[in-house]
Amino acid sequence: MPSIFRPDLRLHRVEQIDVALLRRLHIDALLLDVDCTLKPYRSQALAQSVVDWIGQLRREGIGLCLVSNGRGTRVRPIAERLDLPLVAAALKPLPHGCRAAIARMEFDPRRTAMxxxxxxxxxMAGRLAGIFTILVDPIRPEQEPWYTRLKRPVERFLVRGVAHRPRGEEPSI
Ligand SMILES: [Mg+2]
Known part of the structure; x- marks a missing residue:
């Protein structure tokens, strides 16, 4: 697989990214996609496990910023509910949204993951921005718009050789 599409780490859910894992990876800031990463595309509801996970990372001092391709009017309520900064209309895979978030939050790009x-x-946006990347399984991908669903089989093909890291397993990085 071309490295531009290769995530550094693949997990099933964001909740698997705990502080112990981040410490081992020398990461102390996360740029978080919103749709299908934190919540289903067509829902504004956040799972309690995701809210708790955000709270835990915040208490541990992990820097957090949402970076979404969604329009601000749609994504901002989520940012407000989580009390997180937001870069909306980020135009991923272009790296500008990631870079803007890193600059605004004064994160160290060497210690930041998308x-x-x-x-x-x-x-791709994380790779182009030169930061660590973590791929999670999409939440309820059947709700996505058709242009996203079209890409899913290609994505599954490209990541077929990248194993999921189950919770607790040491990443080989
Ligand atoms: Mg998404």
Missing amino acids: VGDQLFTDV
Whole structure:
């Protein structure tokens, strides 16, 4: 697989990204995709496990910023509910949204990871921005718009050789 599409780490859910894992990876800031990463595309509802996970990372001092391709009017309520900063209309896979978030939050790009559910937006944007990338399985992908669903079989093909890391397993990085 071309490295531009290769996530550094593949997990099933964001909740698997715990502080112990981040410490081992020397990461202390996360850029978070919103749709299908934190919540289903057509829902504004956040799972309690995701809200709790955000709260836990915040208490541990992990920097957090949402980076979404969604329009601000649609994504901002989620940012407000989670009390997180937001870069909306980020135009991933272009790296500008990631870079803007890193600059605004004064994150160290060497210690920042992009977390998302799509190779062709999140992983590619993170790669182009030169940061660590974590791919998670999409939440309820059947709700996505047709142009996203079209890309899913290609994405599954490209990541077929990248194993999921189950919770607790040491990443080989
Ligand atoms: Mg997404």
